[in-house]
Amino acid sequence: MKPSPQFFLAGFLSLILQTGLCYGIKWIALSKTPSALALNQTQHCKQLEGLVVSQVQLCRSNLELMQTIIQAAREVIKTCRKTFSDMRWNCSSIELAPNYLLDLERGTRESAFVYALSAAAISHTIARACTTGDLPGCSCGPIPGETPGPGYRWGGCADNLNYGLIMGSKFSDAPMKMKKSGSQANKLMHLHNSEVGRQVLKASLEMKCKCHGVSGSCSIKTCWKGLQELRDIALDLKNKYLSATKVVHRPMGTRKYLVPKDIDIRPVKETELIYLQSSPDFCMKNEKVGSHGTQDRQCNKTSNGSDSCDLMCCGRGYNPYMDKVVERCHCKYHWCCYVTCKKCERTVERYVCK
Incomplete structure (x- = not known):
């Protein structure tokens, strides 16, 4: 029996709901912005990749902010790769x-972390750009209202x-506040996870001090x-990703809400990352589900963690290879006040997944 047009339409709508079609993190493509682009005229905003209409408008009215946002996009990529390297x-x-592939297009645990x-x-x-004076529209943060302890002063x-x-x-x-930005469930999930990221950022604010006095x-x-540092914030978010x-x-009642699938007697906590779609195991390459696989990934033979050869290679085994490492060695301190070192080369054994 030949499938009806309604069958294909239902399948297409289902795919849309699963992928979400949400543009919330496409702005990370700003990391590819050429350094030659000066961004000193409003028409430059149209040349930036990954922006929705409302973000282009924000660019036009906040041109001085865009180089900082481009830097943020680069930091996201660098920090994400480092945080999940194991x-x-x-x-x-x-x-x-x-x-993106489906690992970030769908409402997965991985997309929750990236948002x-x-x-x-x-x-x-x-x-940070306000602190360093790189933005004309802002300056240092306010002096705290509370009085510091004895021997401390705000400055x-x-x-x-x-x-x-x-x-x-x-x-x-x-992007999540656009009308055509995917299903309502995906928008709610992305907005929630973005707010979790900002909550972790707020919690990272701490007192930093510099000493003054005679002879140190x-x-x-x-x-x-x-x-x-952003790397420390990312580690906190990684723990939330794992749980x-x-x-x-x-x-x-009269509205729809996101509730825990298995224990929906409680509302979603403001501090937890949430996801709608289960992830693959990422063992084998399968672009249909957004998996690059772990073949040829380096693993740690002596580790018991996620970077161990057993877990990283999904039981497929691994191949050893020899790698040359150049290090500083035979360092000597010279009075006063510098250090000289030689360069030594040694061979180490490394392992990659089959």
Whole structure:
């Protein structure tokens, strides 16, 4: 029996709902922006890849902010790859922006992490740019209201977290607020995970101090509020990725909400990452599900963690190879005050998955 047109239409609609077609992280393609592009005229905004209409409008009205946002896109890619370098899914598909595979197009655990990281990264980069004086529209963060302890005083230049959060969320959340940006469930999930990223960023604000005193006595400390490095924020988000909650879009009263799939007696926590679609195991290459596979990935023979040859290679085994490493050696301290070293070469055995 020949399938009806309605059958194909239903399948197409199902695919749309599964992939989400959400443009929320396509702005990471800004990482590919040529350095030769000056971005000093509003018409340059149309030349930027991965932006939706509302983001192009924000670009036109905030031209001075765009180089910082481009830097944030580069930080997202670099940090994501480093954070997951020891996992089967190693964030490699993020470099395909804006044309992602299904690991990031669907509402997966992996997309949850990338949305959270990208939201945190853009606000983090803007807040730091205020501190360094790279943005004319902002300056140092405010002096805290509380009084520091004895021997401490407020000073320095605090990271302007408030400005970073306002401008960062305005830009990164803009695609999810479009009418045609995928299913309602995907939009709610992405907005939730982006907010989780910003919550982790807020929690990373800590007191940083510099010592003053005779002969390094540190009798007085000048302190300010500064953000942790993005790599530390990413590690916190990775822990949330590992414990993320699968959710469903379910009616509750007159509206639909995202609720935990297996324990829907409670609402979704504001601090947890959530996802709608289960992920593949990422063992074998399969672009239909967004998996690059782990063949030829380097593994650690002595590890018991996720980077171990057993887990990374999914039981397929591994091949050894010899690698030459050049290191500094025979270092000598010379009075006063420098160090000289020689370069030594040694051979180490490494392993890659079959």
